[in-house]
Every structure is written in structure tokens, then in C-alpha cells.
């Protein structure tokens with residue numbers, strides 16, 4: 001499974017973009033940063049977007065992606081998540097006020113975007129991969145995803161504070177190769193992390209203690225860019241050799 005990091009931050013600064021990953025060139029895992037880093041040809045290859053939750057740092061480029069590919073005679077791009085997340089996208093973004101409703105444009109029969117609702121805890125097939133959504137702990141309805149092919153599984157937490165279910169699911173997997181886990185705020189902002197449903201390095205350590213799978217890559221994303229140097233120091237101080245702080249543009253093969 002090929003995973004390309006398009007953006008890996010929890011906000012935006014000049015050199016730091018919001019969160020999105022491109023899997024096997026055709027599946028987006030969140031869509032915070034897509035259209036400013038992919039060529040139009042690359043954007044046209046996207047067939048599905050897996051969305052963890054409605055926050056803009058994970059969804060905003062669904063809007064510009066739709067605008068960029070409209071009229072191209074492609075089959076609709078599937079926007080996939082649990083029902084509550086899709087409902088928020090429909091009523092608060094694609095509502096003909098914030099942005100045109102590309103779920104009925106250019107025609108209701110052949111729209112640019114097609115919503116696909118999935119249930120938590122149930123395997124679904126997406127672009128040849130097997131995907132399971134797991135509820136996590138954030139300020140809005142949010143899920144993480146376990147994504148599998150024949151040889152590997154990866155786990156993506158999306159945005160979450162301390163949580164249990166996704167780690168229990170991880171411990172059942174025989175071929176888990178990587179977890180992509182958020183760490184947003186440095187330790188001195190523990191109260192802010194707690195109230196906003198995010199992790200600090202201190203809280204990350206506690207989450208990773210729940211993981212019983214040896215020898216896997218722990219890829220950190222969603223660092224708030226203004227705290228990056230502090231986060232790098234505090235994550236390094238955890239002394240875990242498997243931890244990698246993600247950088248934009250990196251490509252992994254699992």
C-alpha cells in the first residue's frame with residue numbers, strides 16, 4: 001500500500017499544510033490539502049475520499065477538488081464517512097451558500113461527488129482496499145480508519161483525544177505495519193488538548209501503551225505548526241525509536 005503525505009498539520013502556515021494522505025494514487029484519506037499540491041491529472045485519478053470528521057483542516061479541499069474536475073466526464077468521486085459526518089458536510093459546506101452542491105452538479109444523475117455512508121465496525125471495500133471505521137474521541141462526530149490490503153494494514157486515528165476502541169481493534173490485526181496517530185499540542189497545553197479532543201506527547205505515550213503490536217512504524221501527524229519545535233523535542237524525549245514525525249511529500253510503502 002502506497003501512502004503519500006499531502007499535508008500533515010492541524011492548521012496552516014506558509015510551509016505547513018493541513019491534513020490529507022493519498023493512498024495508491026486514488027484514495028484520499030482526509031482532504032485538508034489536495035488541490036495546492038497535486039497536478040490536475042493527479043486530481044483526476046482520485047476516485048474516493050475517506051473523511052474522518054467535518055473540520056475544515058480535513059475537508060476543505062473536497063470543495064476545490066470538485067470544482068477542478070467538474071465537466072471532465074469522470075464517474076462521481078465517492079465521499080465516504082459515517083452518516084453524521086456526511087450530514088454536516090451536506091448542510092454546512094455543500095449547501096449552495098458556502099459552496100455549490102456538487103452532489104447534484106452538473107446533474108443529479110451524474111454529479112461530481114457522490115456520498116457513501118458506512119457504519120462503524122464494519123468492513124467495506126473501497127478501491128480494492130478493505131476499510132473499517134472506528135469511533136474516536138473528538139469534539140464533533142469523528143472516526144479513525146483501519147485500511148487493509150492482502151499483505152498490510154495501517155491504522156489512522158484522525159483527530160482524537162484519549163480513546164480505547166481503535167487500539168483494541170489494532171491489537172486484533174496480524175499484519176499491522178503502521179499507525180498514523182495525531183499529536184497536536186505540546187505538554188504545557190494539556191488543558192487545551194483535553195478540551196479540544198486532541199493529544200499531547202504525554203498523552204500520546206499513554207495511548208501507545210495500549211498498543212500491543214511490536215515493530216511497527218508510529219507516524220505522528222496533526223502537529224499545530226506554531227508549536228512544531230516544542231513538539232519535536234517532547235516527542236523525541238519519549239525515546240521511542242519507532243516514532244517518526246511526518247513531513248509533507250513523504251511517500252511510504254507498507
Ligand SMILES: [Zn+2]
Nearest residue numbers: 010055057159
Ligand atoms: Zn484537525
Ligand SMILES: [Zn+2]
Nearest residue numbers: 053055138159
Ligand atoms: Zn478536528
